[in-house]
């Protein structure tokens with residue numbers, strides 16, 4: 001910075017974008033944020049990607065919601081309103097709805113961008129204060145299948161490894177993740193290893209030849225939806241070439257067959273006979289050698305790390321696909337050692353810490369507890385000081401069902417906090433109709449006035465944004481880091497914790513339940529609630545988080561350094577020091593994670609004669625989610641100004657489409673005109689669209705079929721057709 005712009009002080013925080021959760025330092029001069037740099041002491045070692053390094057213009061953008069606004073009549077304009085009037089109106093609408101139609105007529109739709117304290121508090125207000133489990137959020141759209149995968153295989157959510165494993169792995173199996181564009185700082189760490197250590201192997205399995213695939217030793221461009229068969233076939237090779245690790249699986253693994261019944265290794269071997277490489281290569285349309293080579297590299301390396309993201313999770317078989325990645329690690333013993341681990345990447349800065357861990361989803365309670373479990377409900381009732389039976393035993397609506405309920409008029413009042421569902425949900429025309437229901441009352445807590453969802457808001461509340469308030473983010477590696485308040489908010493913006501406390505009191509929630517003055521008070525209660533559970537982070541006092549650049553849980557005491565290797569004796573404080581085994585998977589009653597025999601099935605909607613192409617959703621490096629933030633940065637907007645459809649050269653030639661031509665992209669739900677980007681990125685038969693552009697709501701094209709376990713929608717596959725305009 002020029003001398004007159006040199007910051008007076010640097011304040012520690014976390015990047016506002018992706019789940020990598022890079023530590024940042026915000027430079028402040030005369031009360032204004034003027035600079036940003038990577039925190040050298042956090043996991044990113046001072047590195048930031050382009051988006052992260054351009055966060056200051058977003059914070060200082062003039063396009064902010066700076067005061068509450070009300071729409072007095074459906075279809076009318078949003079008008080400024082005082083905080084008092086806004087909160088009274090909101091409280092009276094919610095109270096009336098609960099008193100007249102029952103507690104399940106109201107809902108919270110949150111986000112992996114909310115602070116941990118905000119998600120914890122909202123969860124408590126709705127589940128304990130109002131008595132409804134209608135608490136869900138956008139993590140349902142991105143990582144619910146990863147939660148399902150960890151929970152079913154290991155009995156506990158969240159990865160056993162950390163980003164530090166990237167520095168130890170000698171083989172990377174990257175499937176369904178375009179790490180280079182979605183998690184650039186982690187990709188740089190992987191690419192650097194590859195650059196300086198020639199022995200490092202990278203296998204990328206993805207139907208698109210992304211920038212991630214371009215540094216790989218092997219790119220497996222399987223036909224969309226056939227990755228489960230591919231992974232089963234890898235397991236077949238591993239067993240048939242005796243590359244498995246019986247010493248590990250005999251001691252630590254249990255087997256469950258396709259019907260969900262207990263089985264054994266012989267049963268697994270017999271099941272895998274359906275996935276012989278020669279047959280699977282035809283199904284996947286990949287060279288059969290790739291299956292053999294990928295399996296050998298995975299099993300034979302000294303340490304294999306799998307990384308995956310939306311390509312695996314956003315599927316109707318998302319949980320099963322997660323299970324199959326875990327299968328490969330359990331079969332080979334590539335787990336719970338430095339560099340050897342399955343590791344799901346996550347999309348948002350606080351989906352893990354804020355939503356997964358606090359249980360702010362419709363089927364969960366805090367710290368790994370589940371709504372249907374009577375013991376868990378009783379524990380939370382005691383911790384929250386509730387009468388017995390207050391927490392409903394029935395899970396609330398998951399995201400897709402929640403908006404359907406809004407459309408039916410069953411849910412009448414909803415808070416939408418720091419997320420943009422009118423842009424991001426699949427099958428959007430249906431969602432827009434639901435959000436226009438004449439009896440609905442939608443409150444948006446949203447910092448940016450151009451978020452599409454505000455078009456459906458009856459009330460808009462102005463939140464403090466990012467480093468204008470303090471709070472904790474939990475990134476993809478179980479690391480909690482504090483973002484400290486660096487600057488004041490503009491206009492009348494308020495910290496959402498204060499807004500929620502005030503709303504709850506006015507809506508008649510017992511004041512004892514929301515007796516919090518600030519986020520730190522909420523944090524301290526949340527530490528107590530998680531204490532003694534397998535999510536224990538009691539040792540992370542606010543003071544410690546201020547001093548340190550993130551700590552990884554479990555961290556049960558103030559002198560505990562945090563845990564890199566989970567489930568490992570001598571590392572994980574939850575494994576007794578005198579445990580007879582080196583590894584103890586305490587999430588399972590018998591201490592043994594499960595190899596599941598999950599049959600591979602197709603997508604919910606496969607191409608056919610009418611719609612012959614696969615359509616998938618993709619990311620670009622310059623934008624994050626719906627571009628309400630990155631769209632404020634001219635450099636990023638210039639790099640990728642608008643949506644497009646990516647088409648393979650062969651398909652473009654047969655359609656008579658040239659690069660830059662406008663085409664009509666059509667599915668069974670809608671159609672839209674987009675410019676074509678012709679390249680070798682998509683495999684033939686596949687087209688891809690990014691979803692950041694608010695002027696082209698491409699999610700109108702996708703279907704809202706969900707995984708039956710995680711209820712995560714299948715954004716990654718549907719059937720489409722393309723014609724030249």
Ligand code: SF4
Nearest residue numbers: 015017018022049052
């Ligand atoms: Fe921010 Fe993600 Fe970039 Fe890190 S990689 S700077 S968290 S956008």
